[in-house]
Amino acid sequence: MLEELGLGFKHVATDPAKGESRVAEFLALNPAGKVPVLVDGDFVLTESIAINHYLADLQPSPLVTDDAQSRAKIMQWSSWAVSEMEVPFTYVIREKRTAAIAGRPEDEAGIVSLLNAARETLAVIEAMPSNYLLGEAFSLADLNVATAAMIAPMFLDMTAFPIASAWLERCLSRPSWSRVAKYS
Numbered sequence: 001m002l003e004e005l006g007l008g009f010k011h012v013a014t015d016p017a018k019g020e021s022r023v024a025e026f027l028a029l030n031p032a033g034k035v036p037v038l039v040d041g042d043f044v045l046t047e048s049i050a051i052n053h054y055l056a057d058l059q060p061s062p063l064v065t066d067d068a069q070s071r072a073k074i075m076q077w078s079s080w081a082v083s084e085m086e087v088p089f090t091y092v093i094r095e096k097r098t099a100a101i102a103g104r105p106e107d108e109a110g111i112v113s114l115l116n117a118a119r120e121t122l123a124v125i126e127a128m129p130s131n132y133l134l135g136e137a138f139s140l141a142d143l144n145v146a147t148a149a150m151i152a153p154m155f156l157d158m159t160a161f162p163i164a165s166a167w168l169e170r171c172l173s174r175p176s177w178s179r180v181a182k183y184s
């Protein structure tokens with residue numbers, strides 16, 4: 001979102017896989033021990049959706065149009081992204097990581113069930129009648145949903161979802177996204 005809006009920022013690399021989000025200095029910013037965290041002066045904000053909406057308020061852009069129904073639709077898709085789409089992927093990643101650390105087999109049946117739930121969310125995107133979630137222009141709804149959807153190709157055969165795949169490709173081919181790649 002910072003790259004989309006052209007806002008200046010300093011990225012502080014924090015790798016959760018190395019435990020860097022669980023050190024005292026980071027936990028003081030986010031007791032949940034998770035990235036991202038935005039620090040804007042004395043103001044500290046966690047949760048990617050809240051951060052993106054805050055940034056959108058700081059810097060007006062075509063990503064958020066100023067009418068109640070568009071804003072509500074962005075909220076609808078953003079809530080859906082974190083409560084429906086992201087959840088099965090999060091649990092699959094967690095199960096794989098936990099199994100690897102414990103040296104035990106993965107819960108295959110559990111993973112199958114989670115990936116089926118993930119497919120159901122992709123089917124929602126697949127039913128999209130336009131090029132982007134709110135119509136013909138990229139918006140904050142696409143940004144927030146694509147951030148969850150970009151995990152899908154790691155686990156699912158995307159050929160079953162040509163419309164969702166083409167949409168994801170449109171989102172991920174934005175210049176902002178390639179600039180973000182250098183932070184990971």
Ligand SMILES: N[C@@H](CCC(=O)N[C@@H](CS)C(=O)NCC(=O)O)C(=O)O
Nearest residue numbers: 016021033034035036046047048049
């Ligand atoms: N609901 C949070 C999820 C944040 C989240 O799960 N972050 C992961 C990386 S994508 C993390 O920092 N995990 C570290 C951990 O759980 O120790 C958001 O959208 O900001």
